[in-house]
Amino acid sequence: MIYVLFFNLTLLAFRIFYVLYYPIDLSPEEAQYWDWSRNLDLSYYSKPPMVAYMNFLSSKLLGNSELAVRITPILLSFLLSIFTYLFVKKIFDKKVALIASTLPQLTIGYAINSLLMTTDAPFIFFWSLSVMCLYLAFEKNRASLWLLTGVLAGLAFLSKYPAVFLLPISLAYMTLYRRDLLKSPNPYLSLLPAFFLSLPVLIWNYLHNFVSFKHVSTLATKSQELFGLSNTLEFLGGQMLLLSLIPFFVLFYAWVRSLKDRRLIFFTFYSLPVFFFFLVLSLHKRVEANWSGFAYFSGFVLTSYFLSRSILLLPSYLISLILFIFLHFTPLLDMVGLGRLLPPERDPTKFLVGWRELGKRVSRLYTGNELVFSPQYQVTAELAFYTKGNPRTYCINLGRRMNQYDLWKGGMKAYMGKDAIFVSVSPAEERVLKAFDGIIWEEHYRVFWRGKEVGSFYIYKLRNYKGLEESLPMGY
Template sequence: MAAFRGNAPWLWALAALTLLRLAAAWWLPPAPDEAYYWVWGRALSLSYYDHPPMVALWTALGSALAGDTALGLRLLGPLGVAAASLLLADAGERLFPGRQAGPWAAALLNATLLFGAGSVLMTPDTPLLVFWCAALWALARLHASQDGRWWLAFGVLAGLALLSKYTAVLLGGGVVLWLLLERQARHWLADWRLWAGGALALLVFSPVILWNARHDWVSFAKQGGRAGATATGSSLRYLGELLGGQAGLVTPIIFLLCAAGTVAACRLWWKRGEGAGAAGLLAAITVPAALLFLWQATGSRVQGNWPAILYPSACLVAAGCLGPRWARWRRPGVALGLGLTLLVLVQAAFAPLPLPRRSDPTLARLGGWAEFAATLDAERAARGAGFIAAEEYGLASELALHLPPTTRVVAIGDRWDLFDLPAPAAGGTGLMVRSERRGGPPLWPGAVEEGGIARSRHGIEAERYRLHRVVTTVAGEGPPLVLLPARR
């Protein structure tokens, strides 16, 4: 690839970073959402209530290769991100030849917490960003070569991105906007390969459509209902949270470079300067999606990971469209980003700073799960209960992943009715664990409270839970009950 001629140090740095991420993936305990996706991988389906199925496929393949371990369910994340970095670097060299834009774009993206530390965790954003970068690479090859066959590759890769997360639709929307606004690209509208690429994207995504059609469109309704949703907080508060959160997750210098690069790309596209076509393509992909998130923040909170899709193209324009005055901030930005990423991973793995839950999100999400599961299993045995139950999907999944295979976990709630998982036999007695942060009465009919238990890391409390004695009922007499898969 064009990006790697004379860039051996960059490749060695990427290899070392990938090894560090694999080590962190092996060491860090899975977060509740990751454990939930592990359950998906053990109950494969065409799609799921929360997201399309790609994260389940990645988790299932990783677990098949490395077992039902933290490394197993995360294995494809660091490897996929390394491949995406190579593709993004090559894309930058083809869009902005002679400017070293590709390696710098990949370096900036890898130095963000969203992409750097986030690649250690297995969430739908991980495969989404990998296929998003791959789709950008196909577009760069198309733009540089004017070979229409790259539309077919882009269609497949965009379809795989859609199979990862619904926000990938913004990639297609940006490309359509570019085709309409860029006069030198409009000739593609008469090329059958463009339309064939669109058909391939739809074909790749079709399992999700089929699953939704069979399940009353519940997933489309859930995710589509978030667009334009309103909440009780003020617009200024949500906008401040969005911008401040992105500056933190992307790291301040890289966030500023991405914003300045996007403005420079729009200006270059407008003035038709050298590289205007490439700048326009990336601006069309970045700006409308950014405006959508800003609009969403005028009415409700935008989760910090949602805008992650902006940064592959934003890093490309930051590396390819900014002049020397801005370029001098690249090295400090990468150094700061990698340093912050290392600090976050060290805190998550070893907790050298005794921070309370409110100041340490790694404690709340990752802290003390193995010890908590062992203590809870001892409580179950002492009380003569046959199983452990939970109504929070992340908690139930964590327990299924950490408890010994002989201790089965029963999950309760409507979402489990969409899984092909067996129901427990009626009349069994179990011990249900429920977070004290969860309001309202227990979902389990007839649950009787019997004390409590805490989860902690190095003596610092992460969460407190109430224990309840429960009895399984006949199917159909209460909320859905399912037996979660056991660890192999």
């Protein structure tokens, strides 16, 4: 246990110092979820409310800062690693527990979700705790364990909608391996807290024309094709990177071998079906790499079990550590002559730079009375966080799909007759300029990362807002 604590406390300290001193800003998604926390609600357009609630609490404690936003995933990652060690040690042994609680922390997928405050951070935490509790509930069939499972599952659903996978997977597992539990009242107790915790999301969607479910349905069906092998190869490549190479291949071996071991098959049930679902989906549309990431808690338990008996254990740690370092410090690639492997224009870190400076440039124009708005929700959210005073910012629709800001439009009417600051990734459209009496100031701000231009923003200060006719949302 002492090694696990030392390892994870070291990582915790590293991540805090990284947030405080490394020159990256909040990602657009992080900024948006922080902005949600200033408008607490039962749920939101694209996601359930947990990420907003956690941001609300951390911001109240630490103020509006990058550390306040990112301290939550840092702490959740630390706690999950400790819980994982205790859980796996109880089932297997100390060596497997040590691997399961340390190796994942070095993989790309866990490293990202241990630093960025997106919906994946609380979701992976509560999903993993739900799986642990389910294992114990299946073994002991105590009412208290099933009730706790329901609470954790409900919290997972409040974090992200794929928590619904827990129900069919659990039913399938009981049907095949614990059919006796289907006749017991205890498992059904878990449905009660899960339902009541999910109820606010259902109520919010009922009041908002079920917009969240329309959004999720659109994500699952848009850009579909009959058979797209390129999307599948991209998905598999993404999973390989998320698991930092060797664990990805060991996991396939573990899934096959687990079929002969009743103790291991449980972890296959809570990982393989999720992976397979998104693999099949990738044959028809593009699937983001992180969509299946929650399945790898169970996957890593299996992987750790087999790696503990394999010569691949040390190489797994070494490769994961190397990728971990380059993930956090991508300019090192240029220093060692490997920049072509991940050029600046393809570096995911480029989405984390330039926002603070953009906020400074807007702050020079902002007196506290102007309307601050943009046609991109990403820019809108970043301006809310990085402009001095954290003003209420608005996102206008000039021909795009719906987002959360479309539900917060009413306040713009209060700025009629006032000046405004408009920021976009492209020059202002004519209909935006016609909504004002003229341009007071304009600037083209270019963002550079690793010596290359990776983005730019057009900043305008406009005189006398007269009202703007917007487009209707182009879908969900």
